[in-house]
Amino acid sequence: MADLPPLHPATVAVRAGRQPTRFREHSEPCFLTSSFTFDSAAQQAAIFAGDEEGFLYSRFTNPTVGCFEERYAALEGAEAAVATASGMAAIATTCLALLSAGDRVVCAREVFGSTHLFVEQWLSRWGIEAELVPLADLDAWERALARPTKLCLVETPSNPTLAMVDLAALSEVAHGAGALVAVDNAFATPILQRPIAHGADLVITSATKYIDGQGRVLGGVIAGNEAVVKGEIFSFVRTTGPCLSAFNAWLLLKGLETLPVRIKAHCDGATKVAAWLATRSDLAAVTHPSLPDYPYREVAARQMEGPGGLLTFDVGSLERAVRVVNGVSLFSRTANLGDTKSIISHPASTTHARLTPEARAAAGIGDGLIRLSIGLEDPRDLIADLERALAE
């Protein structure tokens, strides 16, 4: 695609990274092989030494995984990407590849439950200090960054509260303090938000979510500048093995092709459901970036190209939340998000249950909070399902 003018995201999602083999296949092939062969011992030695290009072993590189990485990097506007076995593998890899004993990481308080636990409870085992700060509070970031810090880790929009941080402002503060900024982009995807264009250094995603988009496989990606991604991050993955399988890469690659159209439909559906929920007087709060009272509207307008497919509402108490979760018939009660099928979840008793009640409260996750991931069903059917469940 080198001789074409810059392409739009929908074209990149379908075309980037495609390298047909001598069989001239149209769809990208799936290379299900653990290893690759050599013509001679000399060639094997040359490829191992890095003197000759070629594939060796699928823990290192694989053509299908490589095609997925190239396409994802192109969508994020990043120089390079490395794929991992899951979103958590991408987060752990980023931290473990870039940090050493004695280093410090500052992480947003409002992050996915496992990220919270990894940063707070695991990094200290390797002598890495972590501080948690409120995501949107730039003064708090500035104060935390007054001490030497290697990495800032944020999720924007955050899971599940949909809090946002101004990425350009955060990157300026972090870079001034000599820290890198890594952004978990799982909720927005590169179709709605490209953190690197706003100053971030690395983008991490759980490809399990919208990139697969059909609830089939786990996967993750880390994208950023070539020196870091193909340097320490690739070296860590190659040596320790949290790599993406070729089969999963192939499904995720095909997932990327439809990502722009799916994201548009998820956004439209979530906007309709949020607007309907916002008309009800029996809910304590409804949060979706499309709503006029969304607290981060200005930030969203600056750095996002759509409101996304996730929304939350607060029914006021744990008892009512349980009744609503049990009362739906169409929404799936399951732990994923970003699927074609709409999903209902109760973060306080599921994804964020392992946090202390204080940490949950600080992250804005009350007992009455319900998260919806709006799928591709007709929003009128979803609204009818919620109406029945809320009436119980």
Ligand SMILES: Cc1ncc(COP(=O)(O)O)c(C=O)c1O
């Ligand atoms: C924002 C966010 N980051 C990371 C993860 C972890 O991804 P995975 O389940 O692919 O490990 C999740 C999972 O829900 C998530 O929502």
